[in-house]
Amino acid sequence: MKKSKKFFALLLTVSMAVGLFSGCGEQTKDTGSNDTSEVKDVQEDSNNSASSEEKEVFTLTVHAGAEQGDWNEYWLFKTIEEKFNVDIQVEMMSSEVLNEKIPLMFASDDLPDFFVNSIGDVSEYGSEGYLLNLADYVSEEKTPNIWKIWEEYPAAKAANTELDGNIYAITGINSAPSGPVINHFYINYDWAEEILGKVPETLDEFYEYLVGVKERDMNGNGDATDEIPLGGFYGAGEATHVFSAILGAFGFTRMGTEAIDGKVVYVPAEENYKYFLEFMHKLYVEELLDPEFFTQTEDQVNAKETNYLYGCYSYYASWVNQPDETIWRQYDLLEPLTSEYNSVKKVAANDISTLGKFMITKNCENPEKLMEILDWMLSEEGYWAICNGPEKGTWEEYPDYGYTYEFVNDYTITMEYTFDESKYANVNEWTQAEITPPYGYLPEVYSYENLGAETQNYLISQTIEHYSPYWYVGWPSTIKYTQEENEELALINTDINSYKDEMVTKMITGEVSTDEFETYVEGLKDRKLDRMLEIYQAAYDRWLESQ
Template structure:
């Protein structure tokens, strides 16, 4: 009897294993990225599908952006492609929580579009098969994306996970004005004081700020000038710290070695310089307490000399045409870095904007949809909309565009409210430098010329966009958070004099005791892996 029971159990086990194997084979053969498209799909041209299909998407919606179903971009794309989206668009402020809940519950969309996926999301859910690899789909159906990645291997490096797969696509903006900090000087003040050149060294900057403080450049007879304004130094650090030879406070790569910026002698020299500005009231006393609105109010009241903003009139008032009097601060040198100016430059890559999940029924369709956004025509559509709505041609040769004004709404309000979701949130699109450059706006052209001359030749990335494995991230997560908080706090104390520079050695020791060596070890491992991916 026992022998018969044993035989039956063996048979049942064998059948179970066979059924499981069959189920696995069926599942694997049904992987979305491997499935062959049907007759409804067109591999080239438009529409993408002959008969309309619907796809569930999830993405973050900025406060300026209207309901996606009402935006001109989606209406035009639906007409062009025959692809209709069903939208799940939590507000940007709540999006991370909603996205995490979707993953945890398994109630994920077919596609993340404007998805704000973290690198941990990509690795974790890619390895689990929830996010599908994109490189095969790109090779077959996305010639625009493939071309960009082939011509820009650093982009491909930065979006390829450690297992060799691409699980998410980025938004890419190659224009220097999108990668470099814009710090402006009040041109009216320069004219009043007979200053003809923007400062190129920290000593020249100090002298100019001193003149702004003492020589009444706003001409009101009161000592109310604020030579340099900031919000917690985060907006001006990117211009001043590199002048001392350090691109940023956090981890950075120098000659392929990962170091910590806040431990370098140049960082100490930067703190001493900023402390001097603070003590002599050349740096805004409200730096560590004011809001963006308060900073802007000071500018509009004619009190501000040097400041950061996308465009000078956003701080000082005025309009595009009149603002070309305000020059950009160039990359500077200092006694600590006397030979070659450098400036911190962003990569222009916003990762995690688009991914396809294993619930997607039409992966080949959606990759073609997104591929269009990496073409010049598609980029213009998602960025600015159709001709005659937000913009029109400014010349007969159709080389320069100009904005169309809409009563009661500024450009960004109209762009987000009526045209596109790509306001305040990154989307999968490729913006070449020439697209950003071909606007007839006087200030825009002036800004491009200033950046190209004063910043672009000296731009340098402090650290590439790398992937850390989840276990690596876990090792340093607490260390990095604590270090960032401590360094931020001590920067404010050193600059304001609450902490004396005599405490520098104590600061260095504390940073080391908090585990900075472990942090650097982990980032070095990730950096080396990133380097190897290019070989």
């Protein structure tokens, strides 16, 4: 159950940005392995034989789920082979097998020409010389698309650049207007209208709204006591944690480390966090925060959403857990709140959202050719092919299959797909089996709010309307750490997090008074808070210098 939830969540995060489409809809990890020797043999055969039509062979090792068809037979790879006059030999295996095999492949120097998607520690394999520094192969003349992306989105280049200055993997990007979103915080607009005559804009109005939900029979079931003003659970990730949005009223956008005016702070140790805890304590005592917030699971939270009990909550989209359209449409994104502690409206945003990964090994004899293919993947034509498969009428074998589309506005399109419905239950199954790898495997530049379903249209347009004007990058994802830093941070973070979780819980429930906040901060310092901030500050300063 848990696994499928996670899968669903991932699917949603992805489809949120990309639309309903299949190849652009799923990340997979699963079983199904292959024998390496087979691929090697094929390669040797084609190298030695005159019947190879002089097509240069490139080997690729990748993990793929059981529901994915043979990449060697994918429409996409056939298209690439034809376009570039190459023969790509794909060796597929499950992610478990790949994870086990990768270190051995590197240790024994038994490497394919290239990899896509994840293979573990790219910076380590790169610095050891197994992966090529792809920056050497990028130029305005030879790889115009990569060049253009790096010009337009310096963060895309920064995300790929390791601390040694080299680039061992090149990614694509999601540059769609709603791409930067980290968390969706929902409030019932109809209820707010009824209670306040407006949607709350300040922390005080937000509090009034919560009280109103608590006191009235907002869901109209005749029971004025079943409404829970603020839902959620403490263990949620940043994407679905209600703290993420409420902290905005106190001047923070991240739940952990954040850079404020160039100074790195640990948010839960900041003075305003004390006022945040006081606020949350008040909500807890007055039962405006779900009384089960600290004990319940995600499934329980989802069930309460389904049962139309919550006045607000964070989730990937309002329609995920709510089957009734007239109900989920009442919930919309709450714009950032201001308060006596903070007057600037800020919504947590990512600096860059990367897509896919492409790495070339030192065993590749013609990296220029692979760079040409990679550059094409990052072109507009490449995007349409990778993300959408064949345009209807262009596939010689099956001219009836493929997509058609229409522009709704500059950043919105609607799409339709035709495929063999006697063979596949949905477009997703079809593309995974025959057309192209799932979204996120290959680098591509995704820039449209590629809409297949009205629900996604709703989500994305609301994100653009309510969040985009207030995007704020509190902690860039392109910050890099050395191996030593990573190791030290891992130790300190474990210590600090468990203590912070314990104390934050106690201060919200009242077991420990928020008057003890300074003592708690001392406790964080005993657990090397200052050293942690020193490391983060150094990493941040390095990042700043590289901009």
